[in-house]
Amino acid sequence: MVTLQLMPYSQIEGLSSLGRIRKLLDVAKDDTVVLLQGRLKPEEETELIKATMEKINKDFKGIELAVVKPGKTKEGGFASIKNDIINAVLGDRQGFTLVGPANIVKAIKKDPDRIQLMMNKSRKRR
Amino acid sequence: MLNILKKFIQKVFNDIFSHRGELKLGFYGPPNAGKTTLANKICMDWVGEEIGKVSEIAHETRKVSVKGEVEVEHDGKKLTFAIADTPGIATKIDYEDFIKSGINRAKAKQRAKEATKGVIEAIKWIDNMDVVVVVLDATKDPYSQVNITIIGNLAARDIPVLIIANKTDLKKASIKKVQAAFPQYDVVGMSAKKGKGMDEFYEALFALVG
Ligand SMILES: Nc1nc2c(ncn2[C@@H]2O[C@H](COP(=O)(O)OP(=O)(O)OP(=O)(O)O)[C@@H](O)[C@H]2O)c(=O)[nH]1
Ligand SMILES: [Mg+2]
Numbered sequence: 001m002v003t004l005q006l007m008p009y010s011q012i013e014g015l016s017s018l019g020r021i022r023k024l025l026d027v028a029k030d031d032t033v034v035l036l037q038g039r040l041k042p043e044e045e046t047e048l049i050k051a052t053m054e055k056i057n058k059d060f061k062g063i064e065l066a067v068v069k070p071g072k073t074k075e076g077g078f079a080s081i082k083n084d085i086i087n088a089v090l091g092d093r094q095g096f097t098l099v100g101p102a103n104i105v106k107a108i109k110k111d112p113d114r115i116q117l118m119m120n121k122s123r124k125r126r
Numbered sequence: 127m128l129n130i131l132k133k134f135i136q137k138v139f140n141d142i143f144s145h146r147g148e149l150k151l152g153f154y155g156p157p158n159a160g161k162t163t164l165a166n167k168i169c170m171d172w173v174g175e176e177i178g179k180v181s182e183i184a185h186e187t188r189k190v191s192v193k194g195e196v197e198v199e200h201d202g203k204k205l206t207f208a209i210a211d212t213p214g215i216a217t218k219i220d221y222e223d224f225i226k227s228g229i230n231r232a233k234a235k236q237r238a239k240e241a242t243k244g245v246i247e248a249i250k251w252i253d254n255m256d257v258v259v260v261v262l263d264a265t266k267d268p269y270s271q272v273n274i275t276i277i278g279n280l281a282a283r284d285i286p287v288l289i290i291a292n293k294t295d296l297k298k299a300s301i302k303k304v305q306a307a308f309p310q311y312d313v314v315g316m317s318a319k320k321g322k323g324m325d326e327f328y329e330a331l332f333a334l335v336g
Pocket of ligand 2: 162211212213
């Protein structure tokens with residue numbers, strides 16, 4: 001079984017950049033994929049990769065990561081008003097971030113309008 | 127206080143990495159894209175020696191490797207570079223992949239350990255680059271997060287970027303897909319292995335920094 005844990009941005013908002021990354025990494029393990037509302041800045045993405053590299057051992061093989069920016073809506077009007085409100089709240093944090101442990105998530109494929117998580121089928125028990 | 131420390135580190139770094147007037151040119155990208163193959167080609171062309179080892183097994187480069195005083199001439203213009211070949215950046219490293227490639231268990235674990243350190247080193251060195259060539263394997267999905275993270279970080283630091291869609295000698299390669307993924311950047315298709323597209327590469331590099 002794989003758990004998808006939703007994390008509202010407010011849960012990490014008060015933390016420092018490093019604290020945010022620690023929190024994400026702490027949750028994204030043991031068969032849990034984190035879906036964070038809001039996205040990381042590029043500098044935080046590299047910090048997350050660095051922290052991940054430090055944690056890799058024979059059981060933890062690293063992460064799969066996808067940072068998704070909100071797409072431009074064709075509808076305009078209502079959707080864009082809604083976007084403006086979200087913008088005001090989240091600033092350049094709009095979008096979402098997926099972080100999953102590499103031993104269960106093999107790959108994340110991003111298409112313009114969907115996200116696919118390829119799972120590892122043959123998971124060896126050690 | 128922190129700023130003084132930062133400036134000090136920067137100065138020490140500059141002293142070892144580069145002479146005055148040299149452009150610090152970094153080669154970045156995911157593992158196995160052909161960074162070392164391309165950096166070797168350039169170093170062979172202008173200094174007559176290679177910068178590092180190439181392998182079909184990922185994470186061959188596990189330490190940043192620098193070659194200074196590389197004088198390149200193109201269209202009657204001369205530029206001097208300090209070339210830095212960096213370890214491929216990844217979000218995961220599995221020593222069992224190395225075992226599958228025929229490396230014994232002990233060496234595979236060692237390679238994985240060194241590879242994790244290499245990724246961290248490559249990221250730390252981004253700040254010191256004047257210009258970066260991002261080498262991508264054009265047979266692979268360009269939307270991979272590592273590619274986006276690398277290019278996003280370079281953009282955030284205002285470092286000029288040239289994207290290479292490498293391995294165009296392979297049937298599966300698509301320069302178009304790479305260009306579509308990064309429409310605001312110059313994308314040069316080439317085969318570093320076959321030495322095809324070198325003229326276009328120098329042309330784009332000189333246009334970017336010249
Ligand atoms: N077909 C083809 N193969 C290439 C090309 N460039 C590099 N390769 C091959 O791709 C593999 C990886 O090349 P490297 O230059 O070691 O790649 P790298 O980006 O330095 O990889 P790391 O150091 O592991 O991050 C080797 O087997 C190369 O021979 C190319 O243009 N075409
Ligand atoms: Mg290399």
